[in-house]
Amino acid sequence: MAPEAASPAQLKVRRVQLDTGRENVIVISRRSEALRAEIYRGFSRVEIRRGAKVLLATLLITDDGLVGPDEIALAEPAFRRFAEPEGSLVTVTPAPPPESLGAVRAKIHGQALRDDEIDAIIADITSYRYSDMEIAAFLVGSASFMTSGELIALTRAMAQAGTQLKWPGLMVVDKHCIGGIPGNRTSMIVVPIVAAHGLTIPKTSSRAITSPAGTADTMEVLARVNVGVDEMKSIVAACNGCLIWGGHVNLSPADDILISVERPLCLDTREQMVASIISKKLAAGSTHLLIDLPVGPTAKLANDNEAMRLRKLFEFVGDRFGLSVEVITTDGRQPIGNGIGPVLEAEDVMAVLSNDPLAPVDLREKSLRLAAHLLEYDPALRGGAGYARARDLLESGAALRQMHRIMDAQGPSDCNSDLGDLTFDVKAASDGIVSAIDCLRLNRLARTAGAPLDKGAGIRLFKKIGDHVEQGEPLYRVHTFDRSEYSLAEAGANAESGYAIVPARRAKAAP
Template sequence: MNAIPPGRAQLRSRRVNLDTGRENVVVISRRSTALRPDLFRGFSRVELRSGSKTQLATVLLTDDDGLVGPDQLGMAEPAFRRFGQPAGTYIAVTPAPSPPSLDAVRAKIQGKTLEAPEIGAIVDDLVHYRYSDMEIAAFLVSSANFMTSGELIALTEAMARAGTQLRWNTKTVVDKHCIGGIPGNRTSMIVVPIVAAHGLTIPKTSSRAITSPAGTADTMEVLARVDLSVEAMKEVVASCNGCLAWGGHVNLSPADDILIGVERPLALDTHEQMVASIMSKKLAAGSTHLLIDLPVGPNAKLTTASQAMRLRKLFQFVGDRFGLVVEVVTTDGRQPIGRGIGPALEAQDVMAVLANEPQAPRDLREKSLRLAAHLLEHDPDLRGGTGYARASELLESGAALRQMVKIIEAQGPAPSASKIGTLTIDVCAERDGVVAAIDCLRLNRLARTAGAPLDKGAGIKLYKKIGDRVEQGEPLYRIHAFEPSAFDLAVGMAQLDSAYRIEPQAGAAP
C-alpha cells in the first residue's frame, strides 16, 4: 500500500456507472470516515493521488451508501478510465486549488492579450482534464470576443503539440478539409482513393459527428474499421498511400475535441477558433499541402463571399507561419451534396460514384473530381492544368474503386453491418412548382431526429434538388428510421416544415 502524505485522506476506489462526459467526477459519502464535507468549502475539486499517479476531479457528495460507502471513493467512468488503477486501490484525496492557468483565462475575460506561454499552459490543463466545462466555456467565450493574430498562432501551435504528431517518409503529404454544415458532403471518401491511386500520400483523419447526422468517420465506419492505432494507420498508408481513419483515436490535437464538445452547445464558431481547430490537426497529422473547402450558402456556416474571403486569409496566414501550403476553394453550399443524409445512405452514394454507376449522384461526383484535381496538381511530375483529367481517368477506369477496396481491406471490417432504416415515410410536395431553396440546417436536424448517426441506417434519401420541377404529392425525400419514437418525432418535424421551398413555375397560372 502506498504511503499517504500527511493531511491526505485515504479511500478505496469504486467504479460508479456514471457517464460524466469530459469531466472527471468523484463521489464521496457525506458520512465519510476519512473526509469531512466542510473540508470542501471553497473548493470545487479534489486531487487524487496513488503513487506517481495524480488527477484532479470535481467532487460530489451523496447520502446513498448503496452508491458509495463511508470508506469509499466513487469514480465516474471517465475519471476511473483516465486514472488507470483497478477498483479497490487506496487513493489519497485532498482539496485542490484551481489550475494556475485560470488566472490567464480571467485576464482574457478582462480584455488582456495572452502570451504564448499562458496559452500553452491553458491547453496543457485542458488536455489533462483539469478544467470543468464551465471553465472551458469561460475560455471559449473570452477568446470569441477578441483574439489577436499572435494568440491564434500560439493556440494553433499549442494544440498541435499537445497530442500525437505524425511524420511521413515523403516530401509531399496532401490533405483536404471541409468546414462542414452541408448534408451528404462525403467528398473525402472519393477524393482519398483517387489521390492515393495516383500515388500521392493522403493520410486522411476525420471526425465523428457532433451536431450533424454523419461525420466522415461515421460514414467510413459503415464500410471499414476507423478506430486505427497510430501503428495500424501507418501500415495502411504504407500499403495504400492513404487511409480514412477517425482522428480522435490517434489523439491528434486532443484539446480540439475538448473545446468542440463545449463550443457546439454554446453555438460558438468563431473564425479564429475554427482555424486553430483545423490547422492544429493538420499540422499534427504531418500534412504539407492542404486544401480547404468553404461552402457558402444561406444556411451554411458561411453565408456571404466576404465571410469566406476573411476565413481564407486566416487559413493562409496560419499556413504561411507553419510552412504548410494552403489552398482554399469556395463551393456551393445552398443545398445538400448527393442524395443520402446519414452514414449508411451516404456510404451508398460514395460507392455508387466510385463504381461509376449511371444513377450515382452527379453533384457528389463532380465536386469530388474538382477537389481531387486541386490535390493532384501538387504532384511535380503531373503537367500543370491536367489534374481534373487525371482525376477523371482514375475514377472512370475503376482505379479509384480498386484503391478504395484496398483501403477497406487494409483497415479491416466494419464493426457491424449497417442496414438502411426500415421505418419509412415519403415527405411530398404540397404544391406544383420548382424547388427554389432547401434548408440544409433543418435537414441535418431532421436526419438526427430520425436517429443518425447513432443508428447508421437512419437518415434521409433525397429525390429533389434546387431547380427540379415537382407536382403536388410527388416525393421530395424519404425518412428512414429504426426506432418508432425517433420516427414519429422526425415525421412530426417534417410535417411542420419540410425544409423545401417550392415556388410556382414561371408563366404558370397563380
C-alpha cells in the same frame, strides 16, 4: 521533536459503468470513512493520487449505496484515464484552481495574452483541469477579439498538445471542409483517388457533433475507424492513405474539448475555426492542405465576402507554419449527394466509386474537382491535368480497388449498417420548382430521426434545387428505428420541410 504528520486517509478504487462523456467524474459516499463529505461541498474539482499519478475530477456525493464508505467510484472516462486497477488505494484532496485561469480573466477584460499564457491554458484544458464553465469563459473571451499573435500561439499550442505524426515522404497532402452541408462525403472518394495515384494522404476525420454524420461516422459503416498511431502508420505505408477517426490518435486533443463546449453555445468564430483545423493538420504531419469553403444561404458562409475573409485567414496561418494551403469555394446552397446519415451517405460514396449510373452526379463531380487540386501537387503531373487523371482513376476502377485495400487494412466494422425501417415521406405542398433547400433544417431533422447514433437513420433525398415537382410528390424520405424519434421527426418535417417551392412561371422569370 515535532510529531510526524498523519498519513492522508485512503479509499479503494471502484469502477462504475457510468458514461460521463469526456468529463472525469468520481463519486464518494456521504458516509465515507476517510473523507468528511461536507468539507468538499465548496470544491467542484478534486485530485486523486496514487504514487506519482494524479487525476483531476469532478466530485459527486451520493447517499444511495452506489459506493461503499471505504471506496471511491470512478466513472468510465476517469477509470480509463487513471489506468489503475480496481482495489487500488488512492488519496483525495481538494484541487486548487489552475493558475492559468488568471490569464482567462485577463482575456475577458480585454487583454491580449502572451504565448506562454496560451500554452498554459491549452495544457490545462487538455489535462481536464478546466470545468465546462471555465472553458466557456475562455472561448467567449477569445470570441470578443483575438490578435494575429494570439491566433498563431493558439494554433501552435493546440498542435503540440497531443500526438504529432511524421511521415517518410516529402509531401503529405490532405483536404478539409469546414462543414455545414449535409451529405458532403467527398473525403471518402478523394482519398482513394489520390492514394491510387501514389500521393500520401493519411486522412483523420471527426465524428459528428451537431451534424447527422461526420466522415468517421460514415466510414465506420464500411470499416473500422478506431485505429491507433502505429496501426495507422502501417495502413498508410501499405495503402498510401487511410480514413480513420482522429480522436483515437489524439491529434490536437484540446480541439475536441473546445468544440464540445463551443457548439452548444453556438460559438463558431473564424479565428477558432482556423486554429482548430490548422492545428490538426500540423499534428497530422500534412505539408499541403486543400480547404473547401461551401457558400450558401444556410451554410456556415453566406456569401463570397465572408469566404474571402476566411480564405485570407487560412492562408496567413498556413504561411506562418510553412503549410501550403489552397482554399476553394464550392456550392453550399443544398445538400451534396442523395443521402443524409451514415448508411445512406456510405451508399452514395460506394455508388460513385463503383461508377454506378445512378450515383449522385453532384457528389461525383465535386469529389473529382477536389481530387484534381490535390493531384496537381504532384510535380510529375502537368498543370491542368489533375481532373483528367482523377477521372481516369475513378472510371478505370483503380479508386474502388484502392478503397477496398484501405477497408481491408483498417478491418471490418462491428456497427449495425441496416437502414432504418420506420419511414415516412415528406411531400410537396404545391406544384412548382424547388428554389431552395435549408441545409441546417435537414441536418436537424436527420439528427431528430436518430443519426448518427443510429447509423441507419437519416434522410434520402428525391429532389434538388431546380427540379420540377407536383403536389403530393415525395421530396425526401425519413428513415428511423425508434417510434418516438419517428414521431418527433414527422412533427418537425410537417412544421417546416426545409424546401421552398415556387411556381414554374416565377422560376423561369428569375434571373
